[in-house]
Amino acid sequence: MRILLVHSDYIEYEAKKKLDFAEKIPEEKRKDRMEECLVVFVSVEKRDEGKMEKIVERTCEEIKKTADLVNTKNIMVYPYVHLSSTPSSPKFAERTVNAIYERLKSEFNVKKSPFGYYKAFKLSCKGHPLSELSREITAEGEEVSEALKKEEKVKSSWYILTEKGELIPVKEYDFSEYENLKKFTDYEIEKRRVAEREPPHVELMQRLELVDYEPGSDPGNLRYYPKGRLIKSLLEEWVTDNVIDYGAMEIEAPIMYDFEHPSLKSYLHRFPARQYVIQTPNKRVFLRFAACFGQFLMLHDATISYRNLPLRLYELTRYSFRVEQRGELSGLRRLRAFTMPDCHAFVADIENAKEEMMVRFDLAKKIQEGVGLDIPEDLELAMRVTEDFWNKNRNFLVEMVKRWGKPALVEMWSERIFYFVFKYEWNYVDNLDKASALTTDQIDIENGKRYDIKYTDKEGNERHPVILHLSPSGAIERIMYALLEKAYRDSKKGIKPSLPLWLSPTQIRFIPISEEHMKFLENIRIEGVRYDIDDRNETLGKRIRSAEREWIPYIVVVGDKEVKSKVLSVRIRNGENREMTLEDLVTEIKEKTKGKPFKKLPLPIKLTKRPIFRG
């Protein structure tokens, strides 16, 4: 925002030619005049967009200050785009100018010249020392990150790192064997956008009654129906169990933090994100965007010996909040409230960090494979590294690529802009060729000091640890997104789409042929497997179809034959039809889901007792 303030004997204007976006004005407003006033020429700029409140507030403060200085109560607000070479959109500018006008009205006698016209004007400047002032106003404040600005300056170069340890500039690399890596690279570097349709997982998450938008909340805050909640909850448990097995201590920390806390304040500057801001009765707080704060603040107050290292803390954040730009939000892929498992490891130095990172690399692999993703086939490895770290630790990166099992994309930064020197991500490339990070781990050399986290080394000296930031699965919602996108991809290949058996809300669907077979079904008792009964008064064909559309892995039709023989006719989702006893079926399912968490069906067993959440 740029403004020019002119203390004048009078100003007189006349609107001449109207522009496309001009505001409507009554005829008498086309011409106006004001005596003894402060004329405020305003140019709203591109960078002000989205920050109207702050800009308006600061601009008005500036105007008031000057008006008091020159001792006038008359103000003419004059939209005047020519002060800036990077003006905002007319729409935004008009709203901003109006907001300034409205706000000044309570204290001043204000007029506003019309927006969107070529205007003739006459102005008589008083010419005293304070009569002409220009001001530049920005929305930048303590809660706005500086990391983003720095990111623009830093130079990044792109390579492919092969299993043999060759670092090949992306332009010279032959992608013919790695089509998916090519897609990922294009997405990362060229920001290529092809598809112009809704991501397939959105229709699926709604139709399967898993997840849905919640218009009554803020965008990017979703609702989970019982089946969606079940799947999410199983995934959460799976990740948590594995992280605890790895040796992490699960904790719980608050979701909101004080803006004025010194460590947090400087951390915010290093993290390019917008936060939800909440006014509590006595302070302004922001909602956490990761679990870092809680864990760091906790360890700041802890007594740590080198014997305790590596020290691992874990929290499943429900939720982490990031106010992503409206247009970036998309289904389960990018949200404003999401569930992120976040596991920090505190280690003595870089060497230990590298060792620990490899342990976690294997942990993440186990978790992702359990979830139903094939590693490395379904994901693409990206590494972001500073030139300095690469030069000193080349072997470490090569070792990681070998462990991964196929080439990785490397982004090399000329200097360090974030708090980490190295991070890797496992990215999923979806049906629209868009990429999203799932697993990610980082080596952070800054926050040990920032949060004043100390451990005592062998010699009795206090030291700041190096910190690793791991999300072993990535956001739980993103796992669901990847699984749905993967299922959709299967269906395009002619394979029946499905979820992993352990995540299927209904594992066995029983369909009685007629009412008399219900008694048989009402008497069965199965533990440790989720089953339900389609007792609706519909034809068999229709009920089979509906079970298939729900992706139910085992469908069992029960008629006279089954009641008599106790041998079930089982329709399996892979297309097979098998005769087996109930016992064998249950054993098979338990066998196939061994080692995975189990939860009960969170719905009535009889379909006639269930509401339809979506239709």
Next chain:
RNA sequence: GCCUCGGUGGCUCAGUGGUAGAGCGGCUGCCUCGUAAGCAGCAUGUCGGGGGUUCAAAUCCCCCCCGGGGCUCCA
């Protein structure tokens, strides 16, 4: 956040100034069925919200909300 397209019954969508529609789903009844949609009848509506123009608005205009796509962004 910007640009752009969209929002009509629970779902999918037709209707573009003049009496709100269809299919699916729901309900009721018939049918009692052997592996992907049986038949009939009934009820479904702040036409996303607010304001305006008009004798008259789902339809035209303005603002807002929600969603899609693009830009931007992606720790």
